[in-house]
Amino acid sequence: MTGIDVALLLLRLWAGIVIIAHGVNHGRTQEGTAKWFASKGFRSAKLNARISALNEIAIGLALIAGLLTSVAAAALVATMFVAFWSIHRFAGFFNFHRPDEGWEYVATLSVIGVALAIAGPGRYSVDEALGIAGNLDEWVGLAIIGGGLLVAAGQLATFWRRPSDGGGSA
Numbered sequence: 276m277t278g279i280d281v282a283l284l285l286l287r288l289w290a291g292i293v294i295i296a297h298g299v300n301h302g303r304t305q306e307g308t309a310k311w312f313a314s315k316g317f318r319s320a321k322l323n324a325r326i327s328a329l330n331e332i333a334i335g336l337a338l339i340a341g342l343l344t345s346v347a348a349a350a351l352v353a354t355m356f357v358a359f360w361s362i363h364r365f366a367g368f369f370n371f372h373r374p375d376e377g378w379e380y381v382a383t384l385s386v387i388g389v390a391l392a393i394a395g396p397g398r399y400s401v402d403e404a405l406g407i408a409g410n411l412d413e414w415v416g417l418a419i420i421g422g423g424l425l426v427a428a429g430q431l432a433t434f435w436r437r438p439s440d441g442g443g444s445a
Contacts, residue, residue, distance in 0.1 A: 276398070283397030284341075290387045291339035294351060298331025315362055316438045324435055330354060341400020344391055344408070345416040349423030351388040355381040356427040361435050392416030 305324055312327075313320035319405030331354065337347035363378035370380045395402070402408040411419065414445045 280398040283394060284399045286391060287338045287341055287389055289314060290384060291335040294331045295335030298328045298335065300329065302328030316436045318434050341396035341402050344400060344402050345411040345419045346395035348388040348392040349419045352385045352420050353423035353427035355385040356424060357430055360431055389420055392420050
């Protein structure tokens with residue numbers, strides 16, 4: 276047991292718990308989440324709300340397990356980029372400026388995701404047990420992050436338009 280392995284486990288567990296909680300929050304009130312997504316400029320808001328909730332829960336479970344960690348980390352970064360671009364960038368840095376929410380939260384989870392993609396999941400992971408942890412980290416992990424950002428850009432290009440009220444802020 277090394278300190279790095281324990282630290283990576285803690286990062287995976289905490290990021291996983293946080294994003295699962297976020298996904299459950301999106302999922303428990305699908306109608307309200309869809310209305311909120313629509314107010315922020317998302318077309319097909321019901322579809323995006325459903326996908327958002329399921330995606331966030333799946334990301335969290337994969338991070339906690341350390342299963343395809345770089346892919347889960349890329350999905351986390353991509354999800355946070357969509358949130359940043361469509362909502363949080365309009366409100367400044369700090370998250371506590373209600374009703375607007377700044378981008379410190381999404382940036383923090385993104386940095387955790389990038390760090391996990393580079394470092395790998397650590398010894399206490401399904402990836403390690405399967406013998407694939409070393410195949411998906413470092414430069415490969417960064418490439419997977421890049422792929423996730425391309426998917427995020429595609430989602431934004433397909434489904435999001437800045438609201439005419441200049442909104443985007445939560």
